[in-house]
Amino acid sequence: MRRRDVGRGAALAVVLGLAGSVVAAPAVADEPAAGPAWGACPKDVVTKVAALRCATVPVPLDYREPEGGQIEIMVSRLASKNPGKRRGVLMLNPGGPGGSGLSFPDDLAWFGIPASVLDSYDVIGMDTRGIGHSAPVSCGFTAEQGHLGNIPPYAVDEAAVTEQAKNAKAVAEQCAANDKDGRLRHVSTANMARDLDRIRAALGEEKMSFLGYSYGSALGAAYASMFPERSDRIVLDSNIGDTHLDQDGIRRYALGAEETFPDFARWAAARHESYGLGRTPEQVRKTYFTLAERLDTTPVNGVDGRVFRLATFAGLYGKTKYGLTAQLWQSVRDGDPAAAEQLAATPAPTDNSWSVFLAVTCNDVEWPSDVRTYQRAVAEDRERYPLYGAASANITPCAFWPHEPAEPPVAVDDKGPANVLVLQNRRDPVTPHRGGELLDEKFGDRSRLVSVDGSGHGVYVLGDNACALSTTTSFLVDGTLPKRDMPCT
Structure with a gap:
């Protein structure tokens, strides 16, 4: 579940017992005495509107x-231009895990984050540990390895799960073999939250505010739980439902696909004369299965139904992608060779980003290791969520990860201040509304849930709902938390 280059409009992600010999890390280590020395950002940190x-x-x-x-840990800063209104620091996370966040302050400025927020805070982006310029980790992945990504391939039957298990095991072994300096096991949500607190201290701030999208919701929830009295105003947008991603969390991708697909189907049906995908949403849905099953049996230039389903799932991330998705379906339907080239050219995650995704996801929580467990899950979700359930329930490298979790996943703390705003679209393909409900339930009186009658991944600034924009801006600038959970229609 990941949001890469989100500011450029391109989207695109078990309670365990510890062994007696394992000692959990403290909440935070001794704080650094000296502040950071600010200078020019690396040349690959490309900005459009912000310095x-x-x-x-x-x-x-x-x-x-x-x-x-x-x-x-490398951090970036978009400093407040109004010291008289400056409240503190607002730390950002664009999602992932595995997304670089150094340019994210500029991304949000480019999308039009209100000036009152930019006046109120020094906005802090960063590459969290393991990413980009922050002690990067690598599993040595190459483009030639085929399906790489944070969602397993669609499994048409039990044999496909068994085959994916072989691939997943090989990936886990590859990560272990490439972990020459032993950093991979230390890339976790809990450690990233501790890093946030070290950054807060280095910046000379008693408290910090936070805005996180997608996986960033898990990181922000972890920080607010581990350091409740040091958290100021916490905004969690497009929520995975906890402080970590586990098997249930990834399986919810299929729920999100089912809830969001009707929006695309209605859009395509209204444009049948242009794309010919069906005059009704039901016909559009039937076209999806027809095309996917055709590619399952007769791949075109190496492109099969798994890739088609993944491309369609990615197309649900926002309405701006609907036209390209419809065009892709049209090309597949008409047997256009360019369609296969287009599907094959879909950018895969980089070695670094996928290495971090696996490290965090696999280190945070213990995953089932029995292949049969995943075969049963795939069979269940293929029936419950036929669009994409047999993908998100499939086995991942976490089943064979070389490291056991060093500590339990961070438990959401409902005993701290009431300072958490949970934002959630009602139709989100990768973090469905249920994720926002779950996190809001776990925070109890500390949080308020804003349920947005919207479609796609991302609410604040990245979406187009005026109610959600105003509610979140008021919270960040004035501290106004809604009195109760509220809808934004």
Whole structure:
């Protein structure tokens, strides 16, 4: 579940017992004394409207040994231009895990985040540990390896799950073999939250505010739970439902696809004269299955139904993608060779981004290791969620991950201040509305849920709902938390 280059409009992601010998890391290590030295950002941090400055903050590689090895986290800053109104710092996370966030302050400025927010905060982006300029990790993935991504391939039957298990095991072994410096096991949500607190301290702030999208909702929930009294105003947008992504969380992708697909189907049906995909939403849905099943049996230039389903799922991330998705369907239907080329050219995640996604997802929580467990899940979800259930329920490399979780996943703390705003579209393909409900339920009186009658991935600034924009801006600027959960229609 991931949002890459979100500011450029391109979207595109078990309670365990510890062994007696494992000691959980402390909440935070000794705080650094010196502030960061701001300077020019790396050349690959491309901006369009904002003047960003970058710096690094040292943090322990292993918080259980805070005096041991250190790594550096690179952060960026879009400074407030109105010191008289400045409240503090607003830290950002664009999602992933595995998404670079150094340019994200500029992304939100380009999308039109209200000036009152930019006046109120120094907006802080960052590459979280393992990503980009922050001690990057690598599993050594190459483009030639085929299906790489944070969603397993669609499994047409039990044999397909067995085949995917072989691939998943090979990926996990590849990550272990490439982890030469031993950093991979320390890339986790809990450690990223501890890093946030080190950055807060380095910036000289008693508290920090936070705005996180998609996986960023998990990171923000973890910080608000681990450091409740140091959290100021926390906005969690497009929620995965907890502080970590587990098997149930990934399986909810299929629920999101079912809830969001009707929006695309209605759009396409209204444009049947242009695309010819069906005059009614029901006919459009039937066309989807016809095309996918045709590619299952007769791939075109190596492109099969798995890739077609993944491309369609990605097309549900926002209405701006509907036209391209319809055009793709049209080309597949008409046997256009260019369709296969277009599908094959769909950009795969980079080695670094997918390595981080796996490290965080697999390190945060213990995953089932029995292949039969996933075969049963695939069979169940193929029936419950026929659009995409047999993909999101399929087996991942986490089933064979070389490292056991170093500590339990962060538990959501409902005992802190009432300072958490949960934003959620009612129709979101990757983080369905249920994820927002779950997180709101876990925070109890600490949070309020804003349910937006919208479609796609991303609400605040990235969406187009005036009610959600105003409610969130009022919270960030004035601290006005809604009195109760509320709809935005």
